[in-house]
Amino acid sequence: MSIAVSTSTDKIIVDKSRAHRNKTVSRTVRATRQRLQTGSSAPSGFDREMLLLHIDSVLYGAIALPVLIVLIAATGIYLSGDRSILLWALMALSAHAVTVFLARKAKRDNIGTEKVTTWRRRFLGGQVLMGFCWAIFALRDCDACGGVSFALFQGTGLFIALAATAIGTFLLRNALVYTFTPVIVALAVTSLTGGNPVHIGLTGMLSLSLAFLVFMTGRMNRANVHILSVQSEKDDLIAELEVAKSMSDEARRRAEEANLAKSRFLASMSHELRTPLNAILGFSEVMSSEVLGPLNNPTYKEYTVDIHRSGEHLLNLINEILDLSRIEAGKYELNEEAVNLVEIAEDCIGMVQLRARGKNITISEQFEQGMPSVWIDEKAMRQVTLNLLSNAVKFTPAGGEITVKSGWTAGGGQYISIKDNGPGIPEEEIPIVLSAFGQGSIAIKSAEQGTGLGLPIVQAILAKHNGQFILRSRLREGTEAIAILPPRRVLQSLPPVEDAPAPARRRRSFA
Template sequence: MSTGVSTSTDKIIVDKSRSHRNKAVSRAVRATRERLQTATGLSPGFEREMLQLHIASTVQSALAVPIVVVLIAAGGIYLTGEIGLIAWAVLALSMHALGMIVARRARGREITAETVRRWQRRFLIAQVFMGFAWAAFALQSCGQCGGVTFDFYKGTALLVALAATAMSTLMLRHAVLYAFTPTIVALSISAALRPDSATIGTVGIIASAMVFLVFMTHRLRHTSAQLLSSQSEKDDLIAELEVAKSMSDEARRRAEEANLAKSRFLASMSHELRTPLNAILGFSEVMSTEVLGPLNNPVYKEYTSDIHRSGQHLLNLINEILDLSRIEAGKYDLSEDSVHLVDIAEDCIGMVQLRARAKNITIAEQVEAGMPAVWADEKALRQVILNLLSNAVKFTSQGGEIIVKAGWTAGGGQYVSIKDNGPGIPEEEIPIVLSAFGQGSIAIKSAEQGTGLGLPIVQAILAKHNGEFILKSKLREGTEAIAILPAKRVLQSLPAVSDTPAVAPRKKSFA
């Protein structure tokens, strides 16, 4: 099993596996989402919104009912010649005017949850008065015209009025029922007094139409209320998400500021510690080498050697912390030049060769010939390869083998691979060893414990070069670390420049 880890940024090396969500915001968002998903039925809280929609609709369509009344009266006078329809039209327009007065007063007032029922009753009473006007129309008679023709005219007019009332009072509960119950009562009394088929048929048709429209308006009103409820809860959810986002942004900003402050503190403290430590290393080396004279006590000489070794270890630790803090603070700048990756690898092998021989470890090289130079920071690449080689030597047992490869990648870049046959790393510990100050179980048990900063620094340096770091390992089989530079950093050799004046000289370019 192999695991590849690449980094695309060079600012921060952190463990992103933990969640940093605000629990209170999370609970609020979850509760709002549940309300949104389970919203059913008509909530009493939306009666106010429904009434306001009815008021707005009534005011905006104030001329609809008068137009219907005038058309019905004009059509009746034209068909029957009954001048009495004018009186009915005046009555109907007066009843409609009462409803409009109620609507305009309600529009000018602030309707609260406590006054909603009161205003609903006022509008229903206005509908009852309008119903009396339609009942008066239903009781109209015509002595000069045929009964069937006049009944057909009245039935058609009442159906039109019923439909217009249903459309204009959709948001008012039971408005159609209150408006046309007087008409049904009037028609029923008329049918009882004059039981002919036309009157009975008109009563049946109007009653059936009213029942159907009452049912449809109820369903449409229920659907409108659900839409209002869904929209309201969506607004609540959006508001919660906006709050959560703002809190998350603020937490991220504070975390970035704290991380930057930490990096600056580490960089400052590391710099301050290195100055006295260099003096300790210098004087301890002078004493251990007896430059100014022999130490008569051999124990003191052993102590000075211990001081020098401990100081050197502490200096290495401080240097690694300083490098990491500079990388995290974004202050790690590359000094790029044309360098050969193979030459750097060979130099690093020579630097660890003495330690490898002390453990009887063989270092083998497999390098492709004729590889061109790359555009990179030589010191940084040397640090990368030296860290990987040092880890390989550290964790390879006596008599082991390390294979160093350098060559081309499939994408045209260059790579350096360092493979050992040491104890390897368990798969679940690879993310740990790649995190800052992370150490696997093998490193903890080893006598040569490190700081846990080598591999994170390697990742960050390669990320600065737009490269990639891959760590492959199998327990008890060994580990392979691969440092990759992209193809655009490989410098290709250019053809000779022609002496023709028209051709301008070309500069080196990346692949």
């Protein structure tokens, strides 16, 4: 009963003593998975990130626009000789300074999500202010200059300003429209009132350029949003992996603690369990054999036999559990020596011969003679052979037959094979019977059930010897268990069998 409770406890991965943390972890995983499934590529999902990128862009390129304004003003003075253009340059530099001031203040204040809309409007207001400056530049005229030459100068300056603004503000949606709409309106009004074909052409070209750059900056804006979305998904995946790793670490820690507790329990309880069991076995054997005098009641004698049999079964169960625990803990040490495998098989057959005769089971031997000794742990290999023989006798029906073979493997190792003609094991149940405490349907229905630890112990012991265990079985056709030792365990190993070359075909000549 205690074993079942321990097993169920080991399967509890989440620490119940930390329920609040487990709920938080589960909530985080669900939210992350939902966010990954639904996606967040909508532009509104990254307004704050895009605004922060725009602020960095303004601060990094703060010197570019003033240089452009100064160059345009210097060229205008050179062409027109009118120094009043310096007043426009001062106005434009002041408008740009407002934008830079807003960017520095926003950077210093660390904008929160709730203030994104307010700051975005402020930056768009700064762009409108800059747009009015460019509109004033577009409305300037020079009577002393040639009309065409000054219009060409204005058009070149406006196109360069349009391109520079598109590059510098594509991270802020609609900034280009807010900046150059006043310019287009001013040129359109001038063209309609004055009818100057140069202004009409400039208005048309600037409008088309604005529409094209608005389209291109929109695509660039969406591309940046997509990049941010991919980055966000990657961060979410990393977060989920970290959460999963923390849960896995917690599960591993609990498993290690449970395994350590199990090992400590078995180590501390082995002596306490074996001592009273040995007393029970000893006294029950004395009573059943009537050493100290006859038992007047025959029922009491039957009870003493049952007590002795049950005690032996319990002691075998404890020994098997301790053996498997030592193997799993890596504390099962091999006491290796030179042993003849055939002799071990013969001794184990003698041990189960009495039980086999009681069920009228025939045990036949097929041993290769003259095989050299192997370097193994005799006690462990004897346990392997005895476990396999006991299973064969247990599940072979009365009047059945068991065949025990020992010989060479194709690779130069040695093997012991135990085959019976019992009911067999369904193919889908073989992994179950090879697991600890696992039993197939035939074993469960059998009146002579075991602990389910025999075959796992066999596998573990053979693995310690670098060997191999093979279980072949088919329903209603019997079972064959094969224990294989590698060639390096054989003290005088034979070379492996090589495939014979195909005989060469004789050439036939025809006259």
